Structure formats: C-alpha cells, structure tokens
Amino acid sequence: MLTRTMVAISIMVLLGSACKSGEQIVRTDTRSAPPEARALWVARMAYKTPEDVRAIMQNAAEFNFNIVLFQIRGNATAFYSSDLEPWAWELTGDDPSTLGTDPGWDPLQIACDEAHARGLELHAWVNVFPAWRETVAPPDSVDQLWNTNREWFMQNAAGDVMWPQDWWTYWYAFLDPGVPEVKQHLHDVFLEIVEDYPVDGLHYDYVRYPSEVGDWAYNPTSVERFAEHYKDYDDASPQKYPVQWSEWKRSQITDIVESVYLDAKKSRPDIFVSAAVIHDWPRGHNDYSQDAQRWLARGLLDGTTPMLYSYKPDKFAFVAREHLQHAYGRSVWPGLNPSRTTDEELLELIQVSRELGAGGVALFSYRGLFPDHEPGDKARLLRKGPFSESVAVRTQAQ
Numbered sequence: 001m002l003t004r005t006m007v008a009i010s011i012m013v014l015l016g017s018a019c020k021s022g023e024q025i026v027r028t029d030t031r032s033a034p035p036e037a038r039a040l041w042v043a044r045m046a047y048k049t050p051e052d053v054r055a056i057m058q059n060a061a062e063f064n065f066n067i068v069l070f071q072i073r074g075n076a077t078a079f080y081s082s083d084l085e086p087w088a089w090e091l092t093g094d095d096p097s098t099l100g101t102d103p104g105w106d107p108l109q110i111a112c113d114e115a116h117a118r119g120l121e122l123h124a125w126v127n128v129f130p131a132w133r134e135t136v137a138p139p140d141s142v143d144q145l146w147n148t149n150r151e152w153f154m155q156n157a158a159g160d161v162m163w164p165q166d167w168w169t170y171w172y173a174f175l176d177p178g179v180p181e182v183k184q185h186l187h188d189v190f191l192e193i194v195e196d197y198p199v200d201g202l203h204y205d206y207v208r209y210p211s212e213v214g215d216w217a218y219n220p221t222s223v224e225r226f227a228e229h230y231k232d233y234d235d236a237s238p239q240k241y242p243v244q245w246s247e248w249k250r251s252q253i254t255d256i257v258e259s260v261y262l263d264a265k266k267s268r269p270d271i272f273v274s275a276a277v278i279h280d281w282p283r284g285h286n287d288y289s290q291d292a293q294r295w296l297a298r299g300l301l302d303g304t305t306p307m308l309y310s311y312k313p314d315k316f317a318f319v320a321r322e323h324l325q326h327a328y329g330r331s332v333w334p335g336l337n338p339s340r341t342t343d344e345e346l347l348e349l350i351q352v353s354r355e356l357g358a359g360g361v362a363l364f365s366y367r368g369l370f371p372d373h374e375p376g377d378k379a380r381l382l383r384k385g386p387f388s389e390s391v392a393v394r395t396q397a398q
Contacts, residue, residue: 035391037333037360039067039305041125044074046367048091053110055373056366061118063369063379064387069125069203069305069362070111073189075172076131076145080108080197084189086142096134100142112198121393123201123272124193128186128256130172130206133164145185146173152182154209154216162216174210177252178222187259194264194271200393201272202264203305207257208278208288209249217249249289254300261300274303276335276362279311281322293326303331305362309340313348320356331359338378339368346378350386 040060047053060068072079077088077099086100091107108124115122131145131153138144145152154162154176162173175182194202210216223238226248230236238245257275264271277292278284285291295301306323308316320334334353338346353361363369369379 034359035066035393036354037067037331037362038065038387038391039069039123039333039360039362040065040369041069041335041362041365042071043365043367044071044079044088044090046365047107050105050107050110052373053107054114056370057111057114057118057120059366059370059373059375059379060115060120063375063383064390065120065363066391066393067121067123067201067360067362068111068115069123069201070108070115071125071127071205072108072111072193073124073126074130075127075133076175080193081106082189082192084185084192086138086144096136096138099138099144108193108197108199116198119393121200121272122198123203123274124197124199125203125205126190126193127172127205128207129174129177129210131175132173133171135164145175149181149185151219151221152176152179152185153219155219156214156216157218159218159220162210171210171213172206174206174216176217176219176222177256178217178225178249179219180221180225183252183256183259186256187263190260191263191267195267199271201274201302202260204257204273204275207253207275208284208290209253211287211289217245222252246286246289250285250291250294253289254291254294257295258298258300272302274305274331274333275301277304277306277323279306279308279319281306281326296326296330297328299328299330301330303333303359305333305335307335307364308349309335309337309364311349313345313352316349317352317356320353320358324356324358333360333362334358335362335364337364337368343378343381346381347385 042056047056074088076085078085079088079091087102089096089099091103092098092101112122138146140147150161152175154174164171164173177183190202193199226238226245227236230241230244233241261273264273275292278288278290281293292304296304304323308319311319323332336349341349350361369376
C-alpha cells in the first residue's frame, strides 16, 4: 500500500520536474483548480433506445458522476445525424445490413439534453482512426469509407489493406493518418459534431497506430509523402531511416490533433478536448506513435485520461505520476477499470489519484458499473465512499 510519505515524496518530485523540450510550452498553472472530475465512459454498445440514454444519464447523476464520455463514433459510422458518415447499424438492426438507416431519433442530441437537465457534462467520445470492424463489408449501397475510399486505409509493407476479419482480436481496420484526405475528413467529422451539437467536450480514442496487431503504416500515399519530405536523404525509405519514419508517423497524428483543436476552439472556445491515451507514455510514443506529452505541452489538448486499467495501487502511483509530471498545466484524469480491481483496490486508486493531485478520475465503463441499467456493487461502493457527495460540473477549457 502506498504510504502518505511516499505520496508526499511523489508530489515533491512532480513539482520539481522541469520541461526539457525545445518546443513552445503552454502553461496555465496559475488558474485555481476546478472541482474534481468524475467521468464515466459510456460505450456505444450500452444504448439502443432513447430510454437507454435516459437511464444512463439518470444513473450517472444519482451516483454523483459529473462528466459522461458518451461514445458516438465507433468505426466511421455515426450515432448522431451526420452529413459525412452513415448512421450506425447498431441502432436499427443486428448486423451491418441496416447500415445507414435513420433510427428515427438522435442519440447525441438526446444525450446532451438528458445530461444537461441533470447537471452533467456531455463529452462526445469518438474513435479516431478505426473505420470498419465487421467481418463482412458494408452494404454496397451505403457510402461508408470502406466502400468509397479504400485507398485511405492502412496497408502493410506487402501492400495488403488492413481488414479486421484477419485478426483473432476481431479488430478494426484503420485509416492512415499519412493520407491528407484522411486528415481533412476527420477534421470535418469532428468539427461537425462540435458545431452541430451542444457537447461540452470532444474525447478521442484510438488516436494512434494499431501496433498491437502488426505494422500497418505503409499506405503508398504516406510512404511517398515521407520520401518527398526527406528528399535530401539518400533513398529515403522507412526501412532505411526508421528514426525519421517513427517521427514522421507521430507528426501525422499530431497534424490532425492540432488542426481539430485550433478550429474547434475558434468555433467553440469553451469546448474541452481530451484523449484516452496509452497507459505507459514511452510505449505510446515509441510503439503507437502517440505523442501525448507533446500535445499537452503545445496546448493541443485540454486533458488526457491515461488508461491505467491493470495497475495495482503501488505501481499505479508511479505510472500516474509520470503523466502528471508532464501535464503542463492541463488536466489528467487517470482511467480506472473497476472490473479489474477489488473493492479495496478501487478505493485506494481513487485516493492515490487525489493525493497525487490528479484533477479527477475516469471510470470504464458504464455497463460494468450498471449492468442492465441497475447499479452494481462497485457503483454502490463509490456512492457510499469517494463519491458520497455530488460535485459540480468542472471542466474548464484552458
């Protein structure tokens, strides 16, 4: 168990850390701390009707959460009314044959209305690069990206297009961030959400390469652009210049994060933009091309939720501290998964987060805490303990 002395030392180390990056750093440390964030991830599988959405918001409010991270984009299909991507089939059927069918209601609008009526913030949770998941293709009649823009998807070095049915993980096929049209499309999709709906935040997931299922970074357009960028090098190829290639991949994702952030702030200065990020920052940076610390340092995000799902309290403190040391005045909410903890561990993880100075926590996910919309044992534990009192809506865009 982490002792108070260890926590005190941890905070001293945190306060004594200094940024060594040569890039412009955005700091807002002088701002008074807002109330604690108690965020709840609600995956798109948790709802299918307006009644489901109302039950979700009611439970979140009754159990003293104050932010709902509500998933509305899974794989280039929409759980909201979009001019750019088709309606998700999960709202109208049991398989992709109903893709694009209007369900007759708007989950995101109802979520915003129901959340705000209960004093909750509603953040639109979007999967960034995943663009198809099923083991069958979308119906030919539907303008889904797999049908209309296959050339945007990731490929391996052999030229095979990423296709989810190849993977035992039943995984997504990803768009390649090195393709300029992908950047523009994602920018437009996310700006559509921010401009058309009264969401309080935009929350990214899968804002990275899918390295756990192989090396899928070789879309020809991206490789050609890399060679052009490094044209002064001799035979600039990913294989010959792996260090430059790694930096190139990170920069392609950063381009998207930056363009969306800047334009979202122009349209909605109050919008809170955050990202769920890999638990181990060096691994996220090196293996997944997710440059989360740089995004915070440059002021391209308002906060992150490191997914610290599998850590016991002692190691959790050290990993969480790494993220907090590199927050640069932005919000960091450690992501916890109550289904992977004992009751005692969950309570201790929340206490450690508070003692380390985290701005709050995010819990994954709604269905685990409220199976069939009924509060489970851990939800009751939270309301009896660390969430016993309500806390006002708290996010403040920096």
